[in-house]
Amino acid sequence: MEPPITPQISILTTVYNREKYLAECIESVQKGHFQDYEHIIVDDGSSDGSVALAKSYAAKDTRIRVYQNETNLGDYPNRNQAAAHATGKYLKYVDADDLIYPWGLQILWECMERFPEAGWGLCSLAQDKARPFPFVLETQEAYRYHYLGPGLFHKAPLSSIIKKELFDAVGGFEPGRMVGDFEMWHRLAFQSPVVLMPHGMVWYRAHDDQESNVIGEFEEVYRKISLKHLHAEPKPLTPAELRQVAQRKRKKHLKFAAIYLAKGNFKLAQHSYRKAELTREIAKA
Numbered sequence: 001m002e003p004p005i006t007p008q009i010s011i012l013t014t015v016y017n018r019e020k021y022l023a024e025c026i027e028s029v030q031k032g033h034f035q036d037y038e039h040i041i042v043d044d045g046s047s048d049g050s051v052a053l054a055k056s057y058a059a060k061d062t063r064i065r066v067y068q069n070e071t072n073l074g075d076y077p078n079r080n081q082a083a084a085h086a087t088g089k090y091l092k093y094v095d096a097d098d099l100i101y102p103w104g105l106q107i108l109w110e111c112m113e114r115f116p117e118a119g120w121g122l123c124s125l126a127q128d129k130a131r132p133f134p135f136v137l138e139t140q141e142a143y144r145y146h147y148l149g150p151g152l153f154h155k156a157p158l159s160s161i162i163k164k165e166l167f168d169a170v171g172g173f174e175p176g177r178m179v180g181d182f183e184m185w186h187r188l189a190f191q192s193p194v195v196l197m198p199h200g201m202v203w204y205r206a207h208d209d210q211e212s213n214v215i216g217e218f219e220e221v222y223r224k225i226s227l228k229h230l231h232a233e234p235k236p237l238t239p240a241e242l243r244q245v246a247q248r249k250r251k252k253h254l255k256f257a258a259i260y261l262a263k264g265n266f267k268l269a270q271h272s273y274r275k276a277e278l279t280r281e282i283a284k285a
Contacts, residue, residue, distance in 0.1 A: 010088030011039040014078045018096035019048040034105035039064045042082040045072040076180035080172035093157040104201035119166035119192030123201045124159040133198040142189040143236040147245045153185040186229040246282040
């Protein structure tokens with residue numbers, strides 16, 4: 001099958017020792033209803049048979065292109081590397097151990113095309129109580145949705161679809177381990193409206209081989225990212241809204257402090273109380 005000259009969607013799959021999952025990932029894309037795509041696979045120094053497997057699929061499907069990094073770049077730099085090879089209008093990450101449902105690309109593409117003013121979108125979100133998906137949020141609305149609503153910037157790259165021109169304009173992901181997507185969504189929301197879409201497009205595989213994403217391990221980094229972007233100019237939230245965010249987070253941490261104290265875990269209680277005190281920084285002008 002000949003690849004489209006300029007595909008609508010560039011599927012980006014970064015690989016590091018994912019031989020036992022990669023075939024399912026590739027085939028989930030191939031079996032999709034939407035066929036106007038290219039599939040870029042970038043290996044980051046695998047020691048298993050990932051590259052040979054990817055090349056075997058590429059030999060039969062010219063939409064698939066396989067690249068190998070000369071040195072190991074790591075997660076987010078390799079995501080940027082994959083995007084650098086892309087020629088499509090949209091970038092869609094499908095990690096080597098994850099899948100996309102047959103209808104996934106079609107629906108994601110239709111939702112994005114419905115809102116041409118938006119440069120990116122996130123799916124796999126819980127049902128909104130006020131309106132049906134899809135809908136679009138401007139910068140302040142997106143920040144409110146995350147910090148004063150059900151949450152938004154916690155989604156993984158698998159849940160995203162991004163116009164390549166916007167991705168390039170913001171410079172891609174920053175290299176910070178495990179937090180690059182959280183940071184990226186803040187920047188994208190600052191630059192462009194975002195389309196919100198429901199569950200059912202992609203499937204995230206949980207397994208023992210993946211690096212654990214325990215937010216608690218990086219809570220200080222997350223806090224600093226939030227402070228940086230909440231205090232960017234022009235501020236995405238009003239002073240009153242920043243006070244609300246601070247109060248909301250403070251209340252949560254104090255609740256946990258009380259729970260730990262009741263259980264006799266004074267160390268965790270003290271840690272939660274300290275986090276509650278740090279929330280005051282959010283409300284500072």
